[in-house]
Amino acid sequence: MKDKAEGPRGRSPAERGWTEEQAVALRVWISLARCYATFARAVATRVAEYGLTTPQFGVLEALHHLGPLTLGDLAEKLLVTGGNITYVMDRLETQGLVTRERCGEDRRVFWATLTAEGEEKIASVFPDHVEFIEELVSAIEPHEREALRELLKKLGWATQSNSMPRI
Numbered sequence: 780m781k782d783k784a785e786g787p788r789g790r791s792p793a794e795r796g797w798t799e800e801q802a803v804a805l806r807v808w809i810s811l812a813r814c815y816a817t818f819a820r821a822v823a824t825r826v827a828e829y830g831l832t833t834p835q836f837g838v839l840e841a842l843h844h845l846g847p848l849t850l851g852d853l854a855e856k857l858l859v860t861g862g863n864i865t866y867v868m869d870r871l872e873t874q875g876l877v878t879r880e881r882c883g884e885d886r887r888v889f890w891a892t893l894t895a896e897g898e899e900k901i902a903s904v905f906p907d908h909v910e911f912i913e914e915l916v917s918a919i920e921p922h923e924r925e926a927l928r929e930l931l932k933k934l935g936w937a938t939q940s941n942s943m944p945r946i
Contacts, residue, residue, distance in 0.1 A: 818915060825911050829904045834859065834867045839876060839893065839901040847892040876900055
């Protein structure tokens with residue numbers, strides 16, 4: 780009978796040649812990735828009930844709360860590529876929810892603006908979205924939510940600093 784630790788092909792797991800601090804860092808990464816995937820899936824499912832994709836909802840929400848933005852600013856705020864914003868804007872424009880206008884000073888720049896229908900759509904679904912997000916984080920006490928937010932921001936800034944190419 781084979782030892783369970785060997786697996787079905789007689790191969791044992793690789794030895795763990797890292798420190799306990801490194802093991803904790805790896806577990807943080809795994810927990811963060813799993814949490815994000817689960818959270819994002821839940822949000823995408825809810826947003827689909829509004830007849831939107833998550834990126835489409837993000838565009839409508841940004842324009843609703845920030846006003847007209849350039850496509851470049853939208854891409855930066857939503858952490859997506861310019862090509863992705865163009866695709867999302869194409870779909871939203873087809874639905875009559877946004878418009879694009881070329882900038883008068885720089886013809887390479889386009890402004891995104893909500894239409895009246897787009898404003899009505901996001902204004903009608905956003906309160907439900909806020910309640911849903913509050914439900915998702917309800918397992919965490921209110922004071923822990925703020926602490927978690929600050930820790931995630933700190934990790935994000937540190938990650939951004941560490942991800943610069945090393946020469």
